[in-house]
Amino acid sequence: MDLSAICERAAEELHAEARGLGGDVTLRGTWGSVEGDEVLLRQAFSNLLRNAVEACVHERLAPVVVI
Secondary structure, X not given: OEHHHHHXXXXXXXXXXXXXXXXXXXXXXXXXXXXXXXXXXXXXXXXXXXXXXXXXXXXXXXXXXXX
């Protein structure tokens, strides 16, 4: 699985929510490949990103997440 594509899709899912809260989700760097289930990997990355956004909101900070 191409991690870049998986991370891009996960970031896209939360991009609008983060921007609505005054922040952003940005994808940087280079990513490798791993063996695994695409749906489960995307869900794992989505959960990590959502947790980061929610932590920022809890602290009353604009969510700026860079992966």
